[in-house]
Each structure stands twice: as C-alpha cells, then as structure tokens.
Amino acid sequence: GAVVSQHPSWVICKSGTSVKIECRSLDFQATTMFWYRQFPKQSLMLMATSNEGSKATYEQGVEKDKFLINHASLTLSTLTVTSAHPEDSSFYICSARDGQTTTNEKLFFGSGTQLSVL
C-alpha cells in the first residue's frame, strides 16, 4: 500500500518557538494533503487542506497565520506551528490522497507527530 512518512514523531519545544512537521508521500504523488489535529480520546479534527502549488484551505476556527502550511511539491507538505504555546500541544496527523484518484475516500495517513509545548 501507499506510504506516507511523517517527521518528527514527537517534538518538545519551548513556548514561543516555531516547529515544522513534514509529511511525505513515498511511493505516489499526492496532489492533495490534509492536516488533522487529535486530542486524547477525541476524533480527528481537520485543520486544513493543501493542494500542490496553491494556498491551503483552512477550516473554520483554525488560524492560518499560526499554522502555516506549504505544499511545494507533489510529495511534500509541511505544517509549521508558529510561536507555539502550551495549548498547541496535541497530536498532529497528515494524510494524503493519491493523485490518480479524485475522491477522498481512500486516504493514507502519516504516523503522527506528538507536539508538547513547555
């Protein structure tokens, strides 16, 4: 099956610093990638949808200036949490849609990044 690699798997940072999370599709081209946030015992909450070469589309309530998303190539999307604060501590997961499909029903997920902001 298709593989999505997400790094780092965990990161601890000081309040006020920025953290970058990478999401790579290893054996397919991902025209569309999604970024989710998951709190303990809660579901995945979609933060934004990124399409290669264009600006990301953010869900209501997600600050685009705080969560910067770049999808510069067909195999790489990055999420940068700027000026992180303890309330940004969460599990962040990316997913990718194979470029050969036109629907979102079969997504491939990264292994997630646990962010802890001190």
Next chain:
Amino acid sequence: QKEVEQDPGPLSVPEGAIVSLNCTYSNSAFQYFMWYRQYSRKGPELLMYTYSSGNKEDGRFTAQVDKSSKYISLFIRDSQPSDSATYLCAMSRGGNEKLTFGTGTRLTIIP
C-alpha cells in the same frame, strides 16, 4: 448533535469473540463509509471502505451500512490480541468533500 456518533468504549472482549462496533450519523447525504484502525500514537489505517448501503467482507472483517437507519457497523470475527486498537468510523458525501470522523472506539482483546 454531532454529525457522527460513536461509542468511545472502552470495549474489552476475550480472544476469539466476535466484536461489533457501530456508528450512527445524521447527514443523509453521506455516501461513502470507512473504518480506520489506529494504534496508540500512530496514524489511522484504512480497514474497510463501502459505498452506499450493503455489506462488505474482507477476511475477518465485515462492514455493514444501513442508510435507511443511518447506522454502520464493523464486525470482527475470531478477534486477536493484535486487533486491540482504536477503531474510527468515517464518512463523506464523496468527491472532494472532507471526511467526518467518529470519536473512535477503544477495543482491547484479552488473551
């Protein structure tokens, strides 16, 4: 009311038992129904994918969709300790529509 409701559990069953996991939903426009398995601190993995009403079987897993009742189920036969994980249901209207996830049911299979 949430669009998708899923009993969070936890659910513990003995090895070899049949497991039944369920979700209900309110949006009649949902056409695609998925079940994902998520191990602790890992990303979800697609288990089953169903379009519209009906049953789909894959090995020990069977997915059922009843659109008239807005109810979907995942059955796991001959459950194994390796099946211990959180199971998330997800659904969408299709096309470029985003997936809407349930909260997940935490399942433990007791050896």
